[in-house]
Amino acid sequence: MLELALAALAWIALHFLLAGPLRSPVVSRLGENGFRGLFSVLSLAGLAWLALAWRGAPTVPVFPGQPWVAALLMPWACILLLAGGRPDNPTSVLAEVAGGSELPVRGITRVTRHPVLWAFALWGLAHVLAGGTLGGILLGGAILLSALRGMWNIDAKRHRALGPAWEGFAAVTSRLPFGAILAGRQRFVPAEIGWFPLLGGLILCAGLAWAHEFLFGVPAFPG
Numbered sequence: 001m002l003e004l005a006l007a008a009l010a011w012i013a014l015h016f017l018l019a020g021p022l023r024s025p026v027v028s029r030l031g032e033n034g035f036r037g038l039f040s041v042l043s044l045a046g047l048a049w050l051a052l053a054w055r056g057a058p059t060v061p062v063f064p065g066q067p068w069v070a071a072l073l074m075p076w077a078c079i080l081l082l083a084g085g086r087p088d089n090p091t092s093v094l095a096e097v098a099g100g101s102e103l104p105v106r107g108i109t110r111v112t113r114h115p116v117l118w119a120f121a122l123w124g125l126a127h128v129l130a131g132g133t134l135g136g137i138l139l140g141g142a143i144l145l146s147a148l149r150g151m152w153n154i155d156a157k158r159h160r161a162l163g164p165a166w167e168g169f170a171a172v173t174s175r176l177p178f179g180a181i182l183a184g185r186q187r188f189v190p191a192e193i194g195w196f197p198l199l200g201g202l203i204l205c206a207g208l209a210w211a212h213e214f215l216f217g218v219p220a221f222p223g
Helices: 002-018 023-056 067-083 115-131 134-162 164-171 195-216
Strands: none
Touching: 002 023, 002 134, 023 134, 023 195, 067 115, 067 195, 115 134, 134 164
């Protein structure tokens, strides 16, 4: 369990420190592309360490597990993951955010400007609650905290880079899913999202559930 705790702390430190106050000095030395490369390599290594440490950790029950939470949240996590990867989302890692006086608000961006991070947040929450174990809390909690923190990091980074264009975009979108829609600052347009994220997300979720025991050592829904 100690190794998993260390892996979780390393993951949180990576996203709270390197992607936070240490970002500017590292970018000044390595450049933006150098920072992205370093952060990507460290993130992949951290994720692999988390997964391996979790597989080797003992089962320590903390509270009664709620597998139905994973069944409820994981389909939405997969749908958000696929819907949020489009390059026309200004918070996507694939986005071209330089220049222009107005940022596009379309599809899933109307629901939340951070769909991919919400996908990881839901994944983390599902794994905290589904098993009710100390290992699940450490693993899922680390992913959940880093995803939530990442929303503020990305907002601050885009604000610095884009200024008024980002302010206009943020004024009509929300971090919280459906927040801008419920506040009357945005409308929901399902046709802009399309069928692919919905069907693809459900297929992805079913595939992960089917392969969960093979990939991660435990069945998605223990009997």
